[in-house]
Amino acid sequence: MTQKEVVRQHLPLFEEQGRSASVPDDVGRNLHYLPDMPEEDPYQAGHRTCAGCGPAIQYRWVLKAAGQNTVVAGPTGCMYVANATYMSTPYTVPWAHTQIASGGSFTSGMAAAYESMIRKGKYEGEYPNILVMAGDGSAADIGIGSISGALYRNHDALFICYDNECYANTGIQTSPTTPYGGSTTFTPPGKVIPEGKKLPPKNLAKMMSEGHPNCYVATTTVGYTLDLMNKTRKGLNHRGAAFLHCYTPCQKGWVYQTPMTVELGRRVVESGLFPVWEYDPAERKYEYFIPPEQRPVVDYLAMQGRFGHMHPEHVALMQVAANRNWEDMGADVPKRLRELEDPEAHKHLKEEEYSLPVNRGIGA
């Protein structure tokens, strides 16, 4: 039997610098101020996520970037529960729920099936974008084995971890990516353990890139629209497995004002607590994004209630971790950030005055 060729999609990248630069009207400026932004939204309104949900913003951007020829899997997690109640989902593309531990195996099965069906002529059309969006509980904890296996076998699919740094679905329990000092129902701060969570978070994306060197691996946050959408497209265009670690704030778990979701996505990068980078499997090199502004970690921590119990020595430890991150990224650590490694330089976080972003009110 003659085998048919598997035709793959190629998604063009967005011009990141073109964001506010002049684009003549005749190339569609009238319709798309964000350059080449697709009109379609495969993730639609009516989902029951909380107001200001970070993962919902990330889902929308990822699916907007992926387009209609896409198949999505979603392991158990808050984005499965909130999106797929009452037998209906907000997706206009095929979507399937999997068990929390089997996001990787299910998705590799889908990818293998599409490939073989196309080869055998049983499916006509281009190879679809195959995506799985797993929470941090699934991708970094319970289901890390199956995702690692899928990456290792190099199935042509994009594995996304939307990281809201807790098990939000079951009511905010600690997960391996919960940061040091984060308060959850499993790590409550008290007299014995005043900092809440004692362990530093798992470096999931580095595990994936170091452990599966043929994969395209990147990290991003909801603070940077075009970066997230471009990394999605790069991951989908990559022939083989790709892994994207995406920082997505959870308003209920982190206790912040709902309008600040996107601002947090920027501040976590500017404070050095979530390095944004891209791993090029061909060169085996990391390319780090150095934000235009470097902030003290308090600017980020003090926006969230989950850190409100932190003592000066805990904040100083966070600053040390952030400065190590800057060093890893090859960025200069300004003197003022070095000085903040000293606990004397801090107050109890609930008394901390910090540079708030422009406040336009509390939402929802």
Next chain:
Amino acid sequence: MSVKGTKIPPKLRLPLAGVTPAPTEEAGQVLFPTGNFRFFRPVYKDKTPPCNHACPTGEKIQKYLDFVKHERFLDGYLTIMEDNPMPSVTGRVCYHPCEGACNRKDHDEPIGIRNVERFLGDFGLELADEPIKETLPATNGKHIAVVGSGPGGLASAYHLRRLGYRVTILEALSKPGGMLRGGIPHWHLPENVLNAEVTKIEDLGGIEIKCNTRVGTDVSWQDLKDYDAAFLALGQDVGRKLPVEGNDLRGVTGGLEFVREAGFNKPVKVGKKVIVVGGGNTASDTARSALRLGAEEVTIVSLEGPDELLIVPEDLEQAKAEGVEFKTNSACARILGEDGVVTGAVLCEAHLSKDEEGKVTPRMNPDTEYEVTCDNVMIAIGQVQHLDWIPDHLIEGGLLKTDEYGRLEDNIFAGGDIVRGPAMVVDALGDGKRAASNIDKVLKTADLAPDAPVEVMPYERLNTSYFPHAPRIEAPLTPPEERIRDQEIEVTLAYTQEQAIAEADRCMSCGVCNGCDNCYIVCPDVSVMRDTRENGAYSIRTKYCKGCLVCVQECPTGCLEKVPELDFEDESDVTRMETAFSVYDGSHAEQSIPIAKLQEDAIAEYDAARRRRTGATSGNGKRR
């Protein structure tokens, strides 16, 4: 569950699979309107950008910068022309209060608004046909007199013509332009540009400029009253005299008179050493013109200290670069002469002092007197106007006394320098615009009313994360050694098209939606709908908006605001909160009925198909 794109073989189809409706891009998930989560609703409310607010003519600066950014130069030009008939003039000579107010000055440097305006003005002058001409209404038979063809007079004539009036401008001098021709040197405003702008207004039709017609001698106060209305914009074109000994010697001239002679291309003679007395912009213009007309050494003598000079900073810098000397905190005590001709002056130290009432008076120190030699002394210490033909009760302190709407009496309005004292060109333009609209109201017997208060957008309320720092593009200058050779060489040069676009692109669009799509893309609930990319053309899909306000927070310009949901009463788009969590009433119950109906229909259909296939009387064993 959506089954779009997958193929489920018939034998595997279950009654419930795929029966719930898939969401559509237009309607979302019809069964789950999440709008009842909402306490606050985002609302688009455009504010006034500080630049627009600072401009006396109220130019919509943010709007035309946005047009320039998108290379829509004609739209940009037409936007300016709504408020200001001569952008090529103001683009060169305006002291740009807009740039002083620009919020970008707190971010990095203010935007070069004046240079972009000049770019648009010159773009407009190069058009073969003036596009405004087509938009003019026919004249309505009423005839208005405008006294003075300076910026105030021309602006009022232009705006009155656009409102349908016939206008006659009475100009005392031989050429129209007023202070633009007689007070602003050619190296600042080239004659051909001024002529083109005046011609542009004259060519609109319905505007007649009568030169060599001096009001007071050729036309009387009573003649003015015969018109349907009149606007007085005479300006102040008589230089004030220096009250010292020797002020009538040959070689002592008024700075303004000197600049006017040069502006009207009359032959003027300047000696080698010139002293200019005064500390304002006229002094600077006089001194710099003298340099261009042959003087070798020009000194400005001013009562003001080095930091108190009333010369705009850029002009001061340019004057210093051209070699103008400054003797600040000094005064001219006497002018010396031989045979009736100036030979020198006696200067002394002096300063301005404020008395208790805030009145500023010069204090001279006679002990410090010293002599200098010079060939000319030019006086630029202020201007007045002859007003003996106007009834006395309308004059106060040498200026015309108007009410808050610029009305002198009945149908006679006044504006510009004759009301304000020496002020900016753009103030006169603004007065002309205001007079035109007020005359229109008076002639239509409508009441005059003050402008509605506006909300000006402060820098603190912008979301500056979206504005990367970018330096201002300075307009190129002709090098000093070259530009002082001739008074026809323009000092400040124009932006290129690329520079104009890049500079307009720095605009932060304070408080006004510029369609940046940020709200559209950050919405987690796909509830900011975008139809066309025009200002304010987004709408909020209230059926789904959960009121998280991420869009409000992320709006770079601050035109989005939150409004409490209870302020809205239109039932078509309100889903009240109290029903959201109640299972047995309200929206949950309403939602559950159609879901149950869908299931029942699907089961009935399945049963019917099964009956057809098997002949059975009942589908699933149950009696229905």
